[in-house]
Amino acid sequence: xxxxxxxxxxxxxxxxxxxxxxxxxxxxxxxxxxxxxxxxxxxxxxxxxxxxxxxxxxxxxxxxxxxxxxxxxxxxxxxxxxxxxxxxxxxxxxxxxxxxxxxxxxxxxxxxxxxxxxxxxxxxxxxxxxxxxxxxxxxxxxxxxxxxxxxxxxxxxxxxxxxxxxxxxxxxxxxxxxxxxxxxxxxxxxxxxxxxxxxxxxxxxxxxxxxxxxxxxxxxxxxxxxxxxxxxxxxxxxxxxxxxxxxxxxxxxxxxxxxxxxxxxxxxxxxxxxxxxxxxxxxxxxxxxxxxxxxxxxxxxxxxxxxxxxxxxxxxxxxxxxxxxxxxxxxxxxxxxxxxxxxxxxxxx
Amino acid sequence: xxxxxxxxxxxxxxxxxxxxxxxxxxxxxxxxxxxxxxxxxxxxxxxxxxxxxxxxxxxxxxxxxxxxxxxxxxxxxxxxxxxxxxxxxxxxxxxxxxxxxxxxxxxxxxxxxxxxxxxxxxxxxxxxxxxxxxxxxxxxxxxxxxxxxxxxxxxxxxxxxxxxxxxxxxxxxxxxxxxxxxxxxxxxxxxxxxxxxxxxxxxxxxxxxxxxxxxxxxxxxxxxxxxxxxxxxxxxxxxxxxxxxxxxxxxxxxxxxxxxxxxxxxxxxxxxxxxxxxxxxxxxxxxxxxxxxxxxxxxxxxxxxxxxxxxxxxxxxx
Numbered sequence: 126x127x128x129x130x131x132x133x134x135x136x137x138x139x140x141x142x143x144x145x146x147x148x149x150x151x152x153x154x155x156x157x158x159x160x161x162x163x164x165x166x167x168x169x170x171x172x173x174x175x176x177x178x179x180x181x182x183x184x185x186x187x188x189x190x191x192x193x194x195x196x197x198x199x200x201x202x203x204x205x206x207x208x209x210x211x212x213x214x215x216x217x218x219x220x221x222x223x224x225x226x227x228x229x230x231x232x233x234x235x236x237x238x239x240x241x242x243x244x245x246x247x248x249x250x251x252x253x254x255x256x257x258x259x260x261x262x263x264x265x266x267x268x269x270x271x272x273x274x275x276x277x278x279x280x281x282x283x284x285x286x287x288x289x290x291x292x293x294x295x296x297x298x299x300x301x302x303x304x305x306x307x308x309x310x311x312x313x314x315x316x317x318x319x320x321x322x323x324x325x326x327x328x329x330x331x332x333x334x335x336x337x338x339x340x341x342x343x344x345x346x347x348x349x350x351x352x353x354x355x356x357x358x359x360x361x362x363x364x365x366x367x368x369x370x371x372x373x374x375x376x377x378x379x380x381x382x383x384x385x386x387x388x389x390x391x392x393x394x395x396x397x398x399x400x401x402x403x404x405x406x407x408x409x410x411x412x413x414x415x416x417x418x419x420x421x422x423x424x425x426x427x428x429x430x431x432x433x434x435x436x437x438x439x440x441x442x443x444x445x446x447x448x449x450x451x452x453x454x455x456x457x458x459x460x461x462x463x464x465x466x467x468x469x470x471x472x473x474x
Numbered sequence: 475x476x477x478x479x480x481x482x483x484x485x486x487x488x489x490x491x492x493x494x495x496x497x498x499x500x501x502x503x504x505x506x507x508x509x510x511x512x513x514x515x516x517x518x519x520x521x522x523x524x525x526x527x528x529x530x531x532x533x534x535x536x537x538x539x540x541x542x543x544x545x546x547x548x549x550x551x552x553x554x555x556x557x558x559x560x561x562x563x564x565x566x567x568x569x570x571x572x573x574x575x576x577x578x579x580x581x582x583x584x585x586x587x588x589x590x591x592x593x594x595x596x597x598x599x600x601x602x603x604x605x606x607x608x609x610x611x612x613x614x615x616x617x618x619x620x621x622x623x624x625x626x627x628x629x630x631x632x633x634x635x636x637x638x639x640x641x642x643x644x645x646x647x648x649x650x651x652x653x654x655x656x657x658x659x660x661x662x663x664x665x666x667x668x669x670x671x672x673x674x675x676x677x678x679x680x681x682x683x684x685x686x687x688x689x690x691x692x693x694x695x696x697x698x699x700x701x702x703x704x705x706x707x708x709x710x711x712x713x714x715x716x717x718x719x720x721x722x723x724x725x726x727x728x729x730x731x732x733x734x735x736x737x738x739x740x741x742x743x744x745x746x747x748x749x750x751x752x753x754x755x756x757x758x759x760x761x762x763x764x765x766x767x768x769x770x771x772x773x774x775x776x777x778x779x780x781x782x783x784x785x786x787x788x789x790x791x792x
Contacts, residue, residue, distance in 0.1 A: 223595060223598075241686065243714075243715060245695075249596070364591060366601070366602070368591075368595050369592075369593070374721065375698065403728070406725070410729060411732045
């Protein structure tokens with residue numbers, strides 16, 4: 126088990142299977158670029174904390190991924206961002222939620238960790254701290270992309286689109302009608318019942334707006350120090366004020382002297398599973414190896430049907446990854462020369 | 475097997491010299507809340523209902539740091555947070571940054587039951603409270619003279635003491651406040667298990683005295699201040715930042731699950747090893763009806779009862 130540095134980054138799990146080839150190419154190019162930036166930083170002896178921060182900053186600034194610029198939108202059409210960072214060596218941590226003007230949430234999370242007496246600041250208190258610290262602030266508009274405006278509309282429509290299967294007994298006709306809300310369904314059914322129609326079950330469609338959540342990076346540096354950082358705009362069409370797994374230490378992010386972990390996927394499920402902490406806990410308490418631990422928690426700890434992805438590094442210089450969704454934007458590199466950027470197919474040996 | 479319940483009113487540097495009037499009022503509240511909890515359990519209310527109603531009582535009592543009686547932020551305001559978790563289903567709900575909601579724990583339950591989310595904070599949480607018609611009052615309702623005093627003392631302590639060992643800006647408040655009797659107290663909580671082994675945990679707090687506006691502690695963070703699964707239910711109290719780093723509540727359950735430890739062993743290890751001395755206390759119950767209430771601070775306001783007739787109300791080590 127040699128030591129050595131290792132780095133993994135992700136741009137979210139749960140990818141639209143119809144994503145264009147062009148888009149895939151673009152994503153891989155960007156991930157490669159940030160991976161190489163991270164690798165250079167590690168090689169120039171930057172500590173793990175610095176490396177995870179700088180890689181996540183790049184991902185935040187990239188509108189292609191759901192964090193910083195390009196964040197998913199709240200139900201109000203605004204952006205509210207969360208992030209967290211954890212220093213494995215001393216298990217210090219910093220987290221932020223509800224940011225609307227801070228250009229790089231992960232950097233503010235780092236400042237919370239290093240320049241405040243607290244671990245987690247949110248909403249206007251966090252923005253005030255940002256002002257005091259002199260970090261770069263921009264308008265909320267900066268983070269919003271046209272694409273996400275469209276996605277928001279899709280998600281909002283999908284919540285109310287229902288398909289009702291009608292069956293007229295005589296003559297024997299079946300057809301489907303689409304309704305945008307329940308009131309119209311009821312009204313229509315009442316009218317049709319009066320004239321002798323019969324119905325099968327209605328099949329409500331809840332549209333699955335594919336939007337990979339979250340970006341993250343985990344690093345073990347040349348000195349065996351682990352760190353992890355995660356950042357997100359959160360769930361598309363979320364309630365304003367909703368906080369997901371990303372800023373919650375132990376859920377979306379965790380690092381200790383054994384490993385660094387960053388998760389992405391269905392935030393609520395990740396919280397219930399305390400996913401990031403559990404990877405480290407099964408290593409610590411059950412003696413599992415890094416990849417075993419990732420596989421174990423994905424299989425045993427997630428709610429049935431919930432989708433998530435995990436990247437992790439160990440102080441031994443290993444990388445691991447696992448996801449049960451359709452795809453996860455990810456990249457890895459280790460000191461012995463291994464380097465990979467991928468979108469589909471889990472990296473199981 | 476059998477039901478069990480434990481509750482706390484905060485762990486901290488509670489001086490043995492605590493004046494009788496302050497000690498007795500708190501003990502009376504603990505006794506009252508314990509009775510309410512026991513009555514509810516014996517009338518077969520679900521553990522989720524039990525922990526919510528006990529924590530509501532603790533929130534309503536102005537002598538504990540939750541709801542009315544919450545400590546103040548550096549701006550002299552109140553920002554409350556709470557969390558509830560059902561062990562069987564692992565559903566949970568959490569809220570932060572509340573200023574007008576009378577019972578934060580009840581709002582966290584509504585988040586769990588009436589939204590697709592787990593955690594709502596600040597303005598969004600307040601707006602949800604209004605939508606749900608939960609009881610809200612003017613923010614001044616929560617502020618007590620005792621806490622106005624505490625804030626004043628904390629600010630003075632900060633000005634007087636210089637800490638050059640920590641890399642913080644001069645104008646930012648330090649974490650290590652001078653131990654000031656009961657200034658260090660944080661949080662109320664309750665855990666319960668019924669005779670079928672169903673578990674639940676609930677925690678509620680005003681947070682850290684003189685905290686920065688917007689500061690969130692361990693209480694609403696699943697796995698830090700609050701946790702329940704099919705093995706145990708845990709509610710922690712103390713220095714939030716340390717409890718978050720130590721993932722205290724989750725670790726108690728993880729040690730039981732992954733290392734086969736008993737409730738007592740797991741809780742003792744977490745409190746003894748994973749969090750620095752003077753920083754944490756917790757109450758926990760297991761699916762088999764055991765109770766444990768370890769702490770590494772000077773004291774912890776606490777009470778517990780089990781079906782076999784054992785009951786206890788205490789502040790310091792026995």
